[in-house]
Amino acid sequence: MAFVSTRRQDLVRTAVLLCAGDEATAEDLVQTTLTRLYLSWARVRRADSPIAYARASLTNAFVDEMRRAHRRRESTLADPTVLLVREEGARAPDPDLQRLVLAALAELGPRQRAVVVLRHWHDLDTAETARILGCSVGTVKSQNARALARLRQVLGTVQQDLLVGLG
Amino acid sequence: MSDHDDLKRALGLAATGDRAMPAAGEDLARAREALRARTRRRYRTGLGGLVLAAAVGFGTVGVLADRPDTSDRVQLVAERFVAAPYTFDLTPKGWSVQAQNPYAVTIVPDDGSISTHPDDFVGKLVITFDENPLSGHSVEHDGRRIWISTSDDYTSMATRTRTGEPSGIVRIQYPQDTHWNEAAMLDFLASVHVGPAARHGHG
Numbered sequence: 001m002a003f004v005s006t007r008r009q010d011l012v013r014t015a016v017l018l019c020a021g022d023e024a025t026a027e028d029l030v031q032t033t034l035t036r037l038y039l040s041w042a043r044v045r046r047a048d049s050p051i052a053y054a055r056a057s058l059t060n061a062f063v064d065e066m067r068r069a070h071r072r073r074e075s076t077l078a079d080p081t082v083l084l085v086r087e088e089g090a091r092a093p094d095p096d097l098q099r100l101v102l103a104a105l106a107e108l109g110p111r112q113r114a115v116v117v118l119r120h121w122h123d124l125d126t127a128e129t130a131r132i133l134g135c136s137v138g139t140v141k142s143q144n145a146r147a148l149a150r151l152r153q154v155l156g157t158v159q160q161d162l163l164v165g166l167g
Numbered sequence: 168m169s170d171h172d173d174l175k176r177a178l179g180l181a182a183t184g185d186r187a188m189p190a191a192g193e194d195l196a197r198a199r200e201a202l203r204a205r206t207r208r209r210y211r212t213g214l215g216g217l218v219l220a221a222a223v224g225f226g227t228v229g230v231l232a233d234r235p236d237t238s239d240r241v242q243l244v245a246e247r248f249v250a251a252p253y254t255f256d257l258t259p260k261g262w263s264v265q266a267q268n269p270y271a272v273t274i275v276p277d278d279g280s281i282s283t284h285p286d287d288f289v290g291k292l293v294i295t296f297d298e299n300p301l302s303g304h305s306v307e308h309d310g311r312r313i314w315i316s317t318s319d320d321y322t323s324m325a326t327r328t329r330t331g332e333p334s335g336i337v338r339i340q341y342p343q344d345t346h347w348n349e350a351a352m353l354d355f356l357a358s359v360h361v362g363p364a365a366r367h368g369h370g
Binding site: 004008013014016017021023031034035036037038039040043046047056057060063064097098101102105116117120121123131132133134148151155 | 180197202278279284345
């Protein structure tokens, strides 16, 4: 109960990124993950970091779900750059930039998105990311490089100060 | 400011939201219902095993009956199962075959905590057949030499196939956090029979 109270929000945020803003699917994933954690709680408790274990379980649930459903999230924006055009010359309010980043994430394949979230949101190294995703370090590096290239392509036109101004 | 920092900040923004937090009790209720469903399923499986064992005249029904685990250590029961072309003389209680082919078998815990994708090996027992070199330290077990190597994530045990089986190395990779002790790992590996249809994997 204490784990859920303190860590649920962390898992929801991770799930929202993995699902590129699809909050309903993210909530489903979190519920699935929490149930799995409960069923194997003895193992979770003994893990060096229960939250790291939970994030790994969440990522597995996400990859499974994406594979099972062959789901491709429909972006809330047909073309993320449309937003930039609309906001040209003006400082984008945070919700718009938030949608832009989520739409950019939606441009990535599920595994690429998982790599980005694990490497750049949770600051995991390539070895740990590879372990969680059950692939080689080389695969993580190549997926990461492709994902970042795509994100730069989509987000590259964003005014740098929009991002810097968030700090 | 690095690209990594910029991206992390952007992801942080994207992850932020004004979301209602469900009461923790709702999650707990769902999880408890899942546990009850699993328990019912296991008892049904156990009952089915009892009926089947009685029907074919096996005398070891007490061993075959499946019950919810009350200890963390993996228990091996004297029940043969086939994951063609591999046969196992022992069955780890609470684990099931997930995938099989001439090159490998994967076995996973029944608690649903592990990925269902056949190419994702995290948390799974992976039984392979190959011609790769043997490495690590070796021990004698039931008249066979078994090589053991360990890493942070896995213990790998390997042994040569028996006389009469296809020539090669049968190998099992055990995840570290799944409560297999060394004796159980050795016993389970020694219980593997490699059928003629098995093929060497590479890598």
